[in-house]
Amino acid sequence: MLRRTEHFHFGGNMLSGNIPPKLFHSGMVIEHLICNNNNFTGSIPSTINLVPSLEALRLDGNNLTGPVPPTLNSLTSMKELYLSNNLLTGPLPNLTGMNDLSYVDLSNNLFDASDVPPWFSSLPSLTTLLLENSHVQGQIPAGLFSFSPLQTAGLKHNLFNSTLVIDAGYSPQLQLVDLQDNYISDFHNDGNY
Numbered sequence: 063m064l065r066r067t068e069h070f071h072f073g074g075n076m077l078s079g080n081i082p083p084k085l086f087h088s089g090m091v092i093e094h095l096i097c098n099n100n101n102f103t104g105s106i107p108s109t110i111n112l113v114p115s116l117e118a119l120r121l122d123g124n125n126l127t128g129p130v131p132p133t134l135n136s137l138t139s140m141k142e143l144y145l146s147n148n149l150l151t152g153p154l155p156n157l158t159g160m161n162d163l164s165y166v167d168l169s170n171n172l173f174d175a176s177d178v179p180p181w182f183s184s185l186p187s188l189t190t191l192l193l194e195n196s197h198v199q200g201q202i203p204a205g206l207f208s209f210s211p212l213q214t215a216g217l218k219h220n221l222f223n224s225t226l227v228i229d230a231g232y233s234p235q236l237q238l239v240d241l242q243d244n245y246i247s248d249f250h251n252d253g254n255y
Contacts, residue, residue: 065091071094071096072100073096073097073098073100074100076100077102079104081102081104085107085109086107088112090112092115092116093117094120096120097121098122100123100124101124101125103125103126104126105126105127106126106131106145108131110137111131111134114136114137117141117162118140118142119137121144121145121148122146122148126145127148127150128151130154131155134155138159138161140163141164141187142163142164143160145171146192148170150168151171151172152174154173154176156181157179161187164187164188166185166191167192168193169193174197175221178222179198183205183206189214189235190214191206191214192214192216193216194220195220196220199220199221199222200221201224202222202226204227207233208231210234210235213236218240220243222241222246223244223247224247225249228250228251
């Protein structure tokens with residue numbers, strides 16, 4: 063039952079089938095669950111929230127389906143979340159309260175069209191936000207670019223619209239803002255950069 067295993071790295075293999083819900087339990091001390099680039103199918107087990115020590119979750123590059131468990135945001139120690147390149151559906155996951163998250167990649171799934179989530183501009187440790195081809199719509203909050211740690215915002219192939227506002231208070235760490243193939247009609251800045 064992997065009770066004392068801290069790192070579980072099985073990325074880049076040919077593992078297939080469902081991820082068994084009984085794999086996760088409250089007695090685990092696992093910090094890294096790395097199972098990217100395999101052939102897993104089925105849904106992400108809701109029992110994953112029983113592992114509060116989890117800091118890195120990589121399930122990207124599989125064939126996972128269904129919604130992301132709504133209790134995912136109870137994993138407040140998580141620093142890295144990679145769920146890209148699956149067949150996940152339903153709403154974008156609610157990441158509110160996951161204040162240690164520095165890297166989020168939810169790109170290239172089949173999420174429902176949704177408005178910009180409130181957590182977009184409220185995760186204080188976020189350095190990388192990748193939500194390419196994720197059916198997110200509405201105006202990008204100007205506050206997203208004001209977080210001092212934010213370095214990368216990969217938001218192309220979405221439904222963002224209205225005016226993009228990046229003011230003088232943008233993060234000095236900001237290196238890349240990719241908004242290709244959206245519906246942004248105007249750009250506002252104060253001329254200081």
